Structures are given as structure tokens and as C-alpha cells.
Amino acid sequence: MRYALAVLGLLALATFVIGTQGPPSHFGDTLVTGLLILAAVLLSAAVIVSRLDRVIELLKDRRPG
Structure with a gap:
């Protein structure tokens, strides 16, 4: 980050x-x-994708089994 x-x-x-x-231009x-x-x-x-990856990993770790 x-x-x-x-x-x-x-x-x-x-x-x-x-x-x-250079000279001022609108372009x-x-x-x-x-x-x-x-x-x-x-x-x-990039920040949103990074956070989603973290949430997915946390959800995988909490899954029973």
C-alpha cells in the first residue's frame, strides 16, 4: 500500500x-x-482487491473441516 x-x-x-x-493549453x-x-x-x-483477498483468506480459514 x-x-x-x-x-x-x-x-x-x-x-x-x-x-x-510550455504555454497554457486546455488539452x-x-x-x-x-x-x-x-x-x-x-x-x-488495487486497495479493494487487496482487501477482498484478505477477506477471502479469512473466510477460508474459518470454514470447518
Whole structure:
């Protein structure tokens, strides 16, 4: 989880730096925003899958037999 947050932070920093280079453009702002949203969605999905894996393992351990 820490690594995922670190990667998200680096991605946000990189997209901010790329987006602020050169003349202002609507496309650049949209691209940066889109990449940040995509990164947040992927991170959220990774966290959900990680939690589900943990829950499934706990349920398997509690099953009698």
C-alpha cells in the first residue's frame, strides 16, 4: 500500500510538471486531470482487491473441516 501511494505521488508530481511546461493549453490541463483521476481509480481498485483477498483468506480459514 505504501508503494502504491508513493507511485501515485510521483505520478501526480510528474503530470503536474509536464502539465505546467510550455504555454497554457486546455488539452494539457485535461490530460493531467485525466491521468490523476485514472491513477486514483487504479489505486482504489488495487486497495479493494487487496482487501477482498484478505477477506477471502479469512473466510477460508474459518470454514470447518
